[in-house]
Amino acid sequence: MTRRTRTDADARDPLPRMFDALLTAWGPQHWWPGQTPLEVIVGAILTQNTNWKNVERAIARLREHGMLDWQELHVATAEELAELIRTAGTYRVKARRLKAFVEFLFARHGGRLENMKRVATAELRRQLLAVPGIGPETADAILLYALGRPVFVVDAYTRRVLLRHRLIDERASYEDIQRLFESVLPRDTAMFNEYHALLVEVGKRHCRPSARCAGCPLDGFPHDEEA
């Protein structure tokens, strides 16, 4: 996919143009700003099917109790963590998942992110997916937002926006959609970061069944009518 220039790609592919339209309209979204990789990883697990505000409360409680530390998380029991992360919802499940990641970090990488960072992206993704509680979206969020790897994070909003604009069909898998982005965009961590955040925003504001298309930065792109 290196056969054409960026200008030609912009002329042909809707995905780069969509990014430009969204970024021009709304600017940078500043997802996960000024936080440590540890906080990003914890947040990625806690935010599963959960409003981010509730996750922030849970992270704040972990911080108050000095738990934003791999060694402390390693020593703590799932029950102790569960009590601290209640506000994130599904807290017993998420406490188990948090522990599962920490167990993986210690068993496989000596409890140090620095060791994990030496592993190539594709291999690391396989390792993360083998951790119970880490699926494709959480794995990719960790790779992109915590480790700075250029992988595109796909979520429910991404799927909805692309469906609405006829760029995929209902049967497209997570990996199908990920490949779609990664094959037409430059492999740029900062851009993937921003694009994902912008897709979530347009999904929330305009691509929900109850939302309106009026004022959507993507209104110039072909799309289906409301069902």
Next chain:
DNA sequence: GACCAGGCACATC
């Protein structure tokens, strides 16, 4: 009081 939110595992068909 429903519905939703920056998913995943597991059971079942």
Next chain:
DNA sequence: GATGTGCATGGT
């Protein structure tokens, strides 16, 4: 392989 369900809190 596709679909359904439990997990559970806080905001709207």
